[in-house]
Amino acid sequence: MQTIPTKAYGASGSILNSLKPMTIERQAPKADEVHIDILYSGVCHSDLHQVKNDWHNTIYPCVPGHEIIGRVIEAGSGVTRFKAGDLVGVGCMVDSCGVCPSCKEKEENYCEGPVSWTATYNGYMKPANEEFNTFGGYSTNIVVKESFVLSIPKELDIKAAAPILCAGVTTYSPLKHWKVGPGQSVGVVGIGGLGHMAVQIARALGATVTAITRDKKKQEAAEQLGAHEVLISTDADAMKAHESKFDFILITIPDAFDVNDYVKLAKRNGVITTVGLLGPYELPLNNMEVAMHRRSVSGSIIGSIAETQEVLEFCAEHHIAPEVQMIKMQDINVAYKNMMDEEVRFRYVIDMQSLKDEA
CATH class of the missing domain: 3.40.50.720 (NAD(P)-binding Rossmann-like Domain)
Structure with missing residues (x-):
């Protein structure tokens, strides 16, 4: 299958200050998938936990990022909700079993399948196969199943909207x-x-x-x-x-x-x-x-896809926005140190153009 070489920042181990440039491979979008050019990626405290392996489940290399704002580059042949140029978001999940009671009730975040839902990075929520990994938003692009892609209301400031997704x-x-x-x-x-x-x-x-x-x-x-x-x-x-x-x-x-x-x-x-x-x-x-x-x-853990779309629209309606500090991808290790020292005012967001421009 065709693959897409993708610039990213990730960690090869649990040592802090270890995030560095790397190239990962994305698969070309299938019929039900959307290929997204990442514009902004939020920096969540769980990214720090995951890189440090605080939950004893990290699969390396680890490319964090599950608060993603981007534009559709290409939509698969079976995609009906999105087209090239649409502004979209991706949150904490990119798949689930789809057949358990929770999934059927549209609460995928409580998926009862054998490995639970598939995280945007670090593979399954309950790793069952250490060879299976997913790579997140600290990258230039991502391919995601249509049913796990969110629409971004036009009223939201896209530079600040990413943290709403987590x-x-x-x-x-x-x-x-x-x-x-x-x-x-x-x-x-x-x-x-x-x-x-x-x-x-x-x-x-x-x-x-x-x-x-x-x-x-x-x-x-x-x-x-x-x-x-x-x-x-x-x-x-x-x-x-x-x-x-x-x-x-x-x-x-x-x-x-x-x-x-x-x-x-x-x-x-x-x-x-x-x-x-x-x-x-x-x-x-x-x-x-x-x-x-x-x-x-x-x-309570994250929220469903339906709730994520709902909160995006709720924030747009009520003029709610995260307070963010924009950073370059190259500053991510400093940002992690500041999070540990509680020196960040609420939320960092990475301008992914800085990664695209990196030689």
Whole structure:
């Protein structure tokens, strides 16, 4: 089968500062696939986790990137929704089994097939064959099945839209699932790449939103994003005063943490959902605090293709946009260090023209 040589940046191992130029091969589009020229690629904290092999499932070489904005170069003969020149997006998934109950109910992100859904990079979500790999958006182009390609509303700024495809849908999905809306009190824990989207989305859904952060320097930014109140989690008195206040708490912290302090903030019948952490909490959950108030502690992972299209349109309608810092592809290792040091203001986005121009 014809292949397409593609410029990319990837990691050959888990050592930081290891992302470097490489050439990968894309297969020419099949009848149901779309060939996309990548314009912008968001930099997600999970990219950093994956390169470092924090989840012990990384397949190298690893070419990250699952927040992709681009234009269609070519559509396969059976493609009906897209044509050359269309502005499109690709998020965290590029395939799923299509036949399990979750897939049939259009919740591909909970695919129950033997390897779960196929990630945009790093192969299957549950690797079953280390020889199978996929390469993501830190590259000049990508080929994706039509059913996993998103339309980008014309109202969105394409330079800023990429993080909606992960950070946006990852926070929108649980907010919608638990029917967050007017009259509800919502706490958003962690005001970073995911949290800053959650504050804006929850506010647009009509909830009263409290941004919860340990960093006092983020207070002004959280208020500008639409938070009605900012709670500093290191202030014991303030945390005590907010116990049993929230109907819904969305926790976006990407590393292990103690969930118990946040459980106390939920009302009777309140829900606590963690989206940033894929792994155990730092300390065991104290079920006494859960049981005594019939609270629920839950998790959520990304969102379906339908939800991703929905959040793109929701953000366009409500004038919601990620706050981004544009970088060149050649600056990616510095960007990763800044993410580790928490020195990025919400989200980096790579201008992929910088890679195309690289000699």
